Amino acid sequence: MILVTGATGNVGAELVRTLTGSGEQVRALVRDPAKATLPPGAEAVTGDLNRPETLADALDGVDGIFLLPGYDNLPDLLERANKAGVRRVALLSGGSAALRDMDNAVSRYMTLSEDAVRASELSWTLLRPRSFMSNALRWLPQLAAGDVVRVEFPRVRVGAIDPADIAAVAAAALTRDELAGQVLELTGPQALRPAEQVAVLAAVLNRPLVAHELSDAETEAELAATMPREYVDAFLGFFVEGTLDEATLYPTVEQVTGRSPRTFEQWATDNAEAFAPTPS
Numbered sequence: 001m002i003l004v005t006g007a008t009g010n011v012g013a014e015l016v017r018t019l020t021g022s023g024e025q026v027r028a029l030v031r032d033p034a035k036a037t038l039p040p041g042a043e044a045v046t047g048d049l050n051r052p053e054t055l056a057d058a059l060d061g062v063d064g065i066f067l068l069p070g071y072d073n074l075p076d077l078l079e080r081a082n083k084a085g086v087r088r089v090a091l092l093s094g095g096s097a098a099l100r101d102m103d104n105a106v107s108r109y110m111t112l113s114e115d116a117v118r119a120s121e122l123s124w125t126l127l128r129p130r131s132f133m134s135n136a137l138r139w140l141p142q143l144a145a146g147d148v149v150r151v152e153f154p155r156v157r158v159g160a161i162d163p164a165d166i167a168a169v170a171a172a173a174l175t176r177d178e179l180a181g182q183v184l185e186l187t188g189p190q191a192l193r194p195a196e197q198v199a200v201l202a203a204v205l206n207r208p209l210v211a212h213e214l215s216d217a218e219t220e221a222e223l224a225a226t227m228p229r230e231y232v233d234a235f236l237g238f239f240v241e242g243t244l245d246e247a248t249l250y251p252t253v254e255q256v257t258g259r260s261p262r263t264f265e266q267w268a269t270d271n272a273e274a275f276a277p278t279p280s
Contacts, residue, residue: 001025001061002174005049006068008036010134011092014167015066016042024175029058052077064088064174069113078120088180089122090173092166095130095185096244104237105230125173129186130246131160133267136197143275147209151194152222153239154213157247159187162262165253172256184252188261191247197264204268205275216240
């Protein structure tokens, strides 16, 4: 039995599909089991990752856990998992964990989560994907309003990865012993600037999309309107000061899965229906 936390999220939902599709027993941690839409064979359970004491039923009989980062008291959760008989954990982390920058809010919670997993008695694998291709869905409101897409950090190239590829690697880490103790850096096959992603979407959606590149000041203002200041500063550090490299590409997905990682064009084509239709 594998417990998938964040089971309806971008990666978690793909992982549940991947595992059930290969015949694994899956328990999906969701907010409301009655409302969760899961593939056949997945068992919905509830619990609060910030309150490990609520996870006793979710952990019962589990062999491996796909774990999200950043929750309170992960050491307690991992200790409870060990006592429940869990053997493996695959942590969804990120490239900023390698910075170990405790002054950066994102790097801090990634680092602390990795440290908790490393210190546990479980067999662990750390997954460090770069930006998700599904982050392009943040442009949906703009695409519903017109053909101009305001893009943040326009000069930054990112080796974005399809969440399905992250899920494929996570499934391998939770079912294969040879990935234990490894830190897996995960990227897609291309490092694209935001305007290049918009151009791909334009071709896939057959729309005359135009990328309007924001200045650093404009980007900062947009971020400040949607997230706490410490996270604004974190992203400015990554992409304006250049502390985080998201452009370097890694062969990990192909090494683990035996196939090339999916391109942004493939992701966009598969998800074309999710994007708003051309305005009338």
